[in-house]
Amino acid sequence: MTDLRLTARGLARGFSPHTGVRGIDLEVAPGEIHALVGLNGAGKTTLMRLLLGMLRPDSGTARIDGHDVRTAGAATWARVGHLVDGPLCYADLDTRTNLRIAAALRGVPRGRREEAVRAGITAFGLERYAGVRARVLSQGNRRRLGLAAALLHDPSVVVLDEPTDALDPRGVIRLREILLRRAGAGAGVLVSSHHLDEVARIADRVTVLHRGGVIGSLDPEGADIERAFFRLVHADEERHGDREDA
Numbered sequence: 001m002t003d004l005r006l007t008a009r010g011l012a013r014g015f016s017p018h019t020g021v022r023g024i025d026l027e028v029a030p031g032e033i034h035a036l037v038g039l040n041g042a043g044k045t046t047l048m049r050l051l052l053g054m055l056r057p058d059s060g061t062a063r064i065d066g067h068d069v070r071t072a073g074a075a076t077w078a079r080v081g082h083l084v085d086g087p088l089c090y091a092d093l094d095t096r097t098n099l100r101i102a103a104a105l106r107g108v109p110r111g112r113r114e115e116a117v118r119a120g121i122t123a124f125g126l127e128r129y130a131g132v133r134a135r136v137l138s139q140g141n142r143r144r145l146g147l148a149a150a151l152l153h154d155p156s157v158v159v160l161d162e163p164t165d166a167l168d169p170r171g172v173i174r175l176r177e178i179l180l181r182r183a184g185a186g187a188g189v190l191v192s193s194h195h196l197d198e199v200a201r202i203a204d205r206v207t208v209l210h211r212g213g214v215i216g217s218l219d220p221e222g223a224d225i226e227r228a229f230f231r232l233v234h235a236d237e238e239r240h241g242d243r244e245d246a
């Protein structure tokens with residue numbers, strides 16, 4: 001029916017008295033890095049949670065590889081890697097053990113798990129921390145662990161909410177290379193960020209959310225992406241006045 005990696009059609013979810021998101025259409029194609037940008041509270045995380053079936057919509061549908069998230073089976077979920085709402089890790093277990101558990105949970109075959117764990121540790125520069133409990137990792141290294149856990153099974157659908165938060169410049173570069181490689185292998189990547197310059201470096205498409213709705217897109221190769229972003233935001237605010245329902 002579709003070869004899109006992710007599809008949102010009319011997705012809406014309210015949080016009284018706020019809007020959350022209102023009727024969002026969005027697509028992520030194979031091989032595409034699609035970035036979501038918006039001010040605090042714009043609806044980026046809510047949209048990602050809806051797309052991943054972590055939140056039930058009031059209306060609309062979310063699809064992963066063409067499968068409705070409400071009924072998607074294990075084979076579909078095994079192709080998804082996501083980091084939304086903070087890293088899922090066990091504080092008292094070390095980095096390597098957390099990654100072993102992630103590999104098992106994400107369906108990596110038993111015989112390939114150690115290799116996947118090693119590759120995840122190397123990809124995110126966690127060698128020195130392989131035996132360190134998650135509880136005592138720095139914020140940035142915990143974020144690296146969360147990203148390694150989300151990506152060690154080479155997912156074809158990737159959803160990451162503000163993944164560069166807390167990463168140092170080297171971590172940002174590593175992540176950029178990994179996402180470009182994933183997309184190059186045919187994955188669809190949806191990523192949110194507040195760093196417009198960073199987004200412009202890797203995204204094929206940049207969608208702007210504001211007060212729960214899509215208000216336009218930005219050209220990642222455009223001259224002044226920050227100015228273009230605020231032009232869209234201000235135009236939306238002028239159109240709708242100072243409403244407080246989002």
Ligand SMILES: Nc1ncnc2c1ncn2[C@@H]1O[C@H](COP(=O)(O)OP(=O)(O)OP(=O)(O)O)[C@@H](O)[C@H]1O
Binds near residue numbers: 019020040042044047
């Ligand atoms: N569980 C919830 N209960 C009540 N309101 C919520 C809930 N989750 C989100 N909201 C509201 O929905 C709106 C969108 O929030 P969301 O977290 O999706 O924004 P965001 O774009 O990810 O923001 P940020 O950049 O600050 O992370 C906000 O008004 C927020 O307060």
